[in-house]
Amino acid sequence: MKPARAASRRTLPGSPFNRTEAPPPPVEQYVLNDRVTHDKYGLGMVIGVEETAVVVDFGPQQVRIAAPYAKMTRL
Incomplete structure (x- = not known):
């Protein structure tokens, strides 16, 4: 068997x-x-902007963060 x-x-054209x-x-x-602010690194300031990434100064370290910036938000 x-x-x-x-x-x-x-798919019906008018179906919800x-x-x-x-x-x-x-x-x-x-x-x-x-x-x-970043979930892992804390507060920082953008010091460099590239096409697909940004460089952020978090005080003791500078970190290059690639897009999409899922864990980072603007204050």
Whole structure:
């Protein structure tokens, strides 16, 4: 006996159950001297901005953080 194959479902154009993918949230842009907080490093200030990363001074250390900046927020 063969197992039943799952049939693909039709998508109806007016159905509220159609799932459209939401666009990803925009990557936050930082500029020089922005005050930020990071979950791991704490409070800091942006001292360098690159195309896909920022360099942040957290006092005793400077850290390059790549986009997306999931654990970092602007103050």
